[in-house]
Amino acid sequence: MDSSLFRYIWKNSRGEQIFLLLVILVSLPFYWISLEVPKQIVNDAIQGRAFRDGHATATLLEWTVSLPSYLGGAKLTIFKGLELGQMAFLMGLSLWFLVLVLINGAFKYYINIQKGILGERMLRRMRFDLFSLLMRFRPEDVAMVKPAEVASMIKDEVEPIGGFIGDAFIQPVFLFSQAATALLFIIVQSFWMGLAALVIVLVQAIVIPILRREQLRLGRARQLASRQLAGRIGEVVETASSVHSYGASPYVEAEIGDRLGHLYTIRADLFRRKFAVKFLNNLLAQVTPFIFYAVGGYFALQRQLDIGQLVAVIAAYRDLPPPIKDLIDWDQQRQDVAIKYEQVAAQFSPPHLLPRNDEDAGLPVPSPDAPIEIVGLTVADARGTALLDRVSTIIERPARVALLGETGGARDVFARVVGRQTLAYQGSVRIGRGGDLADYPDGLLSRFLTFLGPDPSLHPTSIRDNMLFSVRRRTPEVDGEAADEAERWRLLEARRSGNPLVSARADWIDYEAMGIAGPEEIDTALLRALDIGGAQEDVYRLGILGRFGPDQSEEVLERFVEARHQIRARLKEKGLSNLVEPFDPERYNMSAPVGENLLFGVPVGGRLAADGLAADPFLRSILEAEALLEPLIDIGLRLAEMAVETFVDLPPEHPVFERYSVIQPSDLERYKEIVDSVQARGSAFGLSASARSKLLAVGLAYIEPRHRLGLIDGPFKQRVLRARRSFRLYLPAHYAAEVEFYDPDRYMRAAPLRDNILFGRIAYGVANAQPKVITLIRGVLNELDLDPLIYGLGLDFEVGKAGKLLQPMQRAKVALARSLVGHPEILVLENALAALSPSDAEAVLPRLLKEFEGRTLVVTLAANAPTAGFDRVILFEGARIVTREVVEPALSS
Structure with a gap:
């Protein structure tokens, strides 16, 4: 970023600025004339000066251009005007x-609108420039930045x-031109009144900025304290689990309270200073009308100033304080925003930046057999301790290399350097005859090298979008027409704002x-990668x-309804019908909860x-009618x-909770209170x-074969079935969208695919039962060629924030x-x-290893x-390489 705000603004918006300055110049004559007309109304029309000496009419809007006397004094009449009587005049x-x-x-409307649009456009540009700079931070610099x-x-x-x-x-040009025009008009009408107005204006322009210096200092302190507060809150959110684990919430709350108190003190002082300066500014602004009324009235009574001039001066002065005040405010705002x-x-100007993400960087894409040449590689931590000490080696490519240590x-440091995740090193890391690895922009580097570390973070989108993120690097053509x-x-607007088109x-x-031809082959490629990675x-x-x-x-x-029928037939054919209890409108399903049966x-x-x-009143009425409540x-x-x-003494994460309990660990204390209350009563x-x-709610979740309390008998089942029929028969119309009833011949969109x-x-x-049923289901789905649809649904799964x-x-x-x-030519996996x-x-x-035959x-x-299958093994001890072993070809076959 340019170190000067005004230079940054002028560089990126000079055309729009010059155009608006010209508009301001064009507006000034109209503003001057608007100050002159009230004097004509009072003197010429109301007091009748234009109708003296027996004139019955006066000329309105006569436009004549006159040359100076030394140029001949010629006159050019553009418009002769209108002859009007006194009332019409x-x-x-x-x-x-x-x-x-x-x-x-x-x-004013046009200038303000264009200023606002220009400001928003430049704000968009500035935010994008800052974000682009952030994307060029070295990985170690990014690690030092607080996201909040x-x-x-x-x-x-x-x-x-x-x-x-x-x-x-x-x-400033607009306000100064208006103030100068009004002040010049006052001086033309009365020199002494203009001089008085000028003195007041100068006092405002000199004294107020001096008093506002402390206000600016407090503003800087407020900004710094607010930023530190945001950063600390972000840290607390990121470490919330440890805060809760160690019971540190009271301490953290006290710390945030201290920070808020410090910020409050700054803001309160700023508040007092702000309104003290405002009071003084308003006081000075009100002194001038007193002078005008007193001195101007005196000159009018002495016949040194006519009534029309006095009215015009007062009207002109009415327009003088606002631009002066706004100019002073502008000057304060200028210092504040600067x-x-x-x-x-300064925050976005680290000493080192990555190269611009420009494909035409003058560096070649290394050939698949270009070796990785590392010479004198030294990396130190923040205290100066050597993590890698003058390491030199050559990794021939293609090769499958194991780094041991x-x-x-x-x-790990060596892997991060080769993967271009650590750039604060001495020495050189080159691939073939290309430049140093640090010289490659991301767009060019990503075409042949990929790095994966131990803490992968996924975007809060689907699995498919997360996987495609690694290949969203081909800049599309822009349709200019x-x-x-x-x-x-x-x-x-993108072009005007300097944003990507x-x-x-x-x-x-x-x-x-x-390695595919188009979008229709995407899922196939993704599933192949998932298969190699073990996630298919x-x-x-x-x-x-x-759910679809x-x-x-x-x-x-x-097609899935057809699969349902085939699965049912296949279970019967193989004598496995007892493994699945189907949904039947006329039968109670013992493997389903009572609520689902209802x-x-x-x-x-x-x-x-x-x-x-x-808690639903309609269901409770059905349960009461069938004596089930x-x-x-x-x-x-x-x-x-x-x-x-x-379960009361078991930890919340104990697997027995998931298997047997319908009560969440967090609710156990509340149910203990209920049980104690019942036992007392x-x-x-x-x-x-x-x-x-x-x-x-707990009773509705009861499943007899799971909880085995012997509470479901024949009469109970019959009452549930009667309640089921009543529920569906008498369901209110406004409940229709709340439930999708089971139907053996229809797909239920609200239910999971399973x-x-x-x-x-x-x-x-x-x-x-479960593995046998799953094996049979997968066989039927595969026969019906439904697997691609299921995989597609899995790829659509939203992974949540950071893949949580x-x-x-x-x-x-x-x-x-x-x-x-x-398909990177070089893949670096660090843990x-x-x-x-x-x-x-x-x-x-x-x-x-098989996938990377012929790659690195x-x-x-x-x-x-064990290192079987690798072409090369590099062993580290301390900060040095101690062994560079080339594995025998037999091991890599």
Whole structure:
């Protein structure tokens, strides 16, 4: 960023600034005339000066251009004007004054609108420039940046700078020209009154800025304290788990309270200073009218100033204080935003930046056999301790290289350097005859090198979008002749703002790097990468648990209904019908909860889901009619008693909770209170409505084969079936959209794909029921060629913030697969397999080695790890390489 705010503004908006300055110059004659007309109205029309000496008419709007006497004094009449009587003359002058007011208002409106647009356009440019600079920070510099502070600077701190940009040149010229015009007009009418106005103006222009210096200092302190507060809050959010784990919430709250108190003190002092200066400014502004009324009235009584001139002077002065005050405010704003700009620019001006992301960087893409040459490589930590000490080696390519050593030691630092994640090094790292690795811009580097570290972070989008992110690097062509008006406007504004012309909605995917012809082959390529990374089965399972969107065609859904019938027939054919208990309108499903048996459908909204079902008045009326309400509350009480007795001393993460308990660990204390209350009363009838609803919710979740309390008998089932029929028969019209009822011949969009395919529940208590059923289901789906649709649904799974909706091993597998999608010539894995289980890592590594035959793979491994399949092994001890072993070809076959 340019160190000077005004230079930055002028460089990027000089054309618009000059145009608006010309508009201001054009507006000044109209402003002068609008000051002159009130004098004519009073003197010529009302007092009748234009009608003296017997003149019955006066000329209105005569436009004549006269040359000076020394040039001959010739006159050129442009418009002879209108001859009008006194009343018509008065009305004409008044209308002319109204027209001038409208013209001056139109000028102000246009100038302000254009200033605002210019400011917003430059704010957009500045934010983009800052973000572009952030993208050029070296990885180690990015690690030192607090995300909350950087986001606050780009979003909030430059906001007032953007508001000032439109005023930077236009506002002082506009305000000064108006003030100077009004002051000159006053001096022309009366020198002494003009001199008095000038003195007051000079006092305001000199004294007020001096008093505001402390205000500016406080403003800087406020900005710094606010930024530090935002950074600290961001840190607390990022480390929330440790704050809760160590019970440090009171301390953290006290710390934030101290920071808020410090910020309050600064803001309160600023508030007092601000309004003290404002009071003085207003006082000085009101002194001048006193002088005008007193001195101007005196001159009028002495016949040294006529009434029209006095009125015109007072009218002109009315327009004088606002621009002077606004000029003073502008000067304060100038100093304030200049300081803010300097602070922001300093934060975005590290000593080293990555090269600009320009494909034409003058560096070649290394050939697949160009060696990696490392000479005198030295890396030190912040204390100066050598992490790598004068390391020199050559890695011939293609090769599969194992880096052995201690985790976090020289091995990992070496991998980060080769992967271009550490650039604060001495020495050189070159690939073939190209420049140093640090000289390559990201766009060029990503065409042949990919790095994956131990803490992969996914974007809060789908698995598919996350994987395609690694190949969204082919800049699309910009359609300069777009037919769409909105697109043409977007391109124009992007060009004016210095933003990219190409939209993120365009197709950025590098199909050539993926090794495919077009979009129709994307999922195939992604699934291949997922298979190598060990995540294909995870994606399949996520697809089975997913739901199709409303845009999915009925024809596709009908294929899954067909699969449902074939699965049912296949189970019967193989004598496995006892493994699945299907949904039947006339039967109670023992493997499903009581609530699901009652509803016999899938809740669409929240009203009939979970606790909402227990609290719903319509369902409760059905339960009361079938004498099921109290029995279900009793079942809930039995389950609560069992949970309190069994689980109260277990940690929340204990697997027994997930398997047997319908009560969440966080709710266990509340249910203990309910159980204690019932035992004290001897009955559940005296419980509060909320406690009864909680017990009912637990009772509705009861599954006999799972909880095995022997509470479901034949009569109970019959009552549930009657309640099921009544619920559907008497369902109110406004409930229709709340539930999608089970139908053996229809696909249920609200239900997961697994429930639609199975249309029932796997029986509890039958040995190996689940793997047998899953194997059969997968066989049928494969025969019907439905696997691609399931994988597609899995790829659509939203991973959440930083991929938190995936398990850690799943995140690591997806990240690994993402690094493979673009078929990089060099892939560097620094502890990327550490997040996998030992068995998964052992399965993935051979697939990676096979995939990178003819390419270069660099993997960090433990010092004692087996190295079969690698072409080269480099062992690190301390900060040096101690062994450079070329593995025999037999091992790599």
